[in-house]
Amino acid sequence: xxxxxxxxxxxxxxxxxxxxxxxxxxxxxxxxxxxxxxxxxxxxxxxxxxxxxxxxxxxxxxxxxxxxxxxxxxxxxxxxxxxxxxxxxxxxxxxxxxxxxxxxxxxxxxxxxxxx
Amino acid sequence: xxxxxxxxxxxxxxxxxxxxxxxxxxxxxxxxxxxxxxxxxxxxxxxxxxxxxxxxxxxxxxxxxxxxxxxxxxxxxxxxxxxxxxxxxxxxxxxxxxxxxxxxxxxxxxxx
Numbered sequence: 001x002x003x004x005x006x007x008x009x010x011x012x013x014x015x016x017x018x019x020x021x022x023x024x025x026x027x028x029x030x031x032x033x034x035x036x037x038x039x040x041x042x043x044x045x046x047x048x049x050x051x052x053x054x055x056x057x058x059x060x061x062x063x064x065x066x067x068x069x070x071x072x073x074x075x076x077x078x079x080x081x082x083x084x085x086x087x088x089x090x091x092x093x094x095x096x097x098x099x100x101x102x103x104x105x106x107x108x109x110x111x112x113x114x115x116x
Numbered sequence: 117x118x119x120x121x122x123x124x125x126x127x128x129x130x131x132x133x134x135x136x137x138x139x140x141x142x143x144x145x146x147x148x149x150x151x152x153x154x155x156x157x158x159x160x161x162x163x164x165x166x167x168x169x170x171x172x173x174x175x176x177x178x179x180x181x182x183x184x185x186x187x188x189x190x191x192x193x194x195x196x197x198x199x200x201x202x203x204x205x206x207x208x209x210x211x212x213x214x215x216x217x218x219x220x221x222x223x224x225x226x227x228x
Contacts (some may be wrong), residue, residue, distance in 0.1 A: 100211030
């Protein structure tokens with residue numbers, strides 16, 4: 001199965017710790033998108049990356065959150081000094097061609113982050 | 117401000133009937149509209165994409181319409197089956213390079 005892989009599926013952190021979420025896009029895809037979903041809420045766009053570049057980070061909080069997609073290896077969403085409000089499901093999606101919205105996006109099954 | 121509304125949080129229909137889900141938007145002129153299916157504990161799965169200059173798109177038992185005058189998209193599942201039970205999300209974008217904006221979804225239950 002060459003789908004989008006996210007790990008871990010579940011992550012528990014205490015307030016103040018760091019959370020690292022990983023996403024390996026579908027084989028051959030070089031565009032990655034991160035979304036956040038709260039219960040009963042829609043998916044909220046956070047950031048769009050291509051290999052080694054951030055294309056659009058308009059949905060990502062300016063503080064404590066960062067994202068990267070290195071030349072080799074998975075994309076990482078990093079949350080520093082986590083707070084209870086960071087508890088959510090974080091989804092990653094990938095696409096094979098340029099343009100965030102005129103191509104289908106293929107999603108992973110998410111990382112459920114819980115902050116104690 | 118821009119707003120996307122999906123007609124209801126939940127929709128129950130009898131097996132074999134046609135399910136119709138609505139996605140309304142305001143203060144938008146989207147270039148693209150996409151529909152996704154999401155099962156509990158899973159990521160969304162792409163179903164259909166329709167462009168602003170297309171009125172209708174079909175795929176097997178699925179049909180999507182896009183009315184830019186009414187600012188509305190309708191998503192139809194014909195001959196619905198219990199396996200169609202899921203949450204369906206619509207998503208809009210201004211252009212190919214702007215992020216997708218998702219609605220909250222409609223939870224469809226098909227009763228046997």
